Amino acid sequence: MIRFENVGHRYGMGPEILRDVSFHLPERSFQFLSGPSGAGKTTLLRLLFMSLKPTRGLITIFGKDRSKITRSELPLMRRNIGVVFQDFRLLDHLTTYENVALPLRVRGREETSYRADVIELLKWVGLGERMHVLPPILSGGEKQRAAIARALIEQPRILLADEPTGNVDPQLARRLLRLLIELNRLGTAVLIATHDLGLMDQVDARRMVLSGGRLEIYD
């Protein structure tokens, strides 16, 4: 589904942050991406989301060569990639429901065509009772689930989550992990970037570990 071959990345004239990174993310797979702070996890996620271009190597995303994907093709390609950012990035002046529906509204869809889907998804992440609330009064765990729902509303083929348990207590982190495992069972590939060893120990999943710019994979 997504393949990296000898990918390298440097910012400007700086040192190479990623070196000869090669891996394949199959459909329906589940994996963790870890490594010390500054190892390049966010950089790798940005390459996957196509908000950065590699400075060398080959990236193939859904069968297409990344270097041949034009700016105008990006929005359509990105619908297949859901992203949960470290800081959730919810819009404070929109309700939970409106935040989750936003990607569809931006695309010009009529509310009647998606309302039921948004409500169903909010119920699935456990926010059925909180859909008309503004993000500033949601708890950390609720914000996180709202961000996951927003990432899933377009039924992406892969979900990328950057340190999704960074701001929540261990119990909430476990609940979140169960939600992501369930999502994966339903057919979505999942990649969780984290340095939370406790979280990784709860699942027998593939581990991708970045260190010194190189990637090691433990299946």
Ligand SMILES: Nc1ncnc2c1ncn2[C@@H]1O[C@H](COP(=O)(O)OP(=O)(O)OP(=O)(O)O)[C@@H](O)[C@H]1O
């Ligand atoms: N826009 C940028 N310009 C220059 N250097 C950058 C930029 N973004 C990241 N870096 C550098 O690239 C390296 C990797 O950063 P990155 O954010 O990918 O690491 P990370 O593994 O996600 O770290 P953390 O776990 O702390 O979030 C760091 O040395 C960082 O300073």
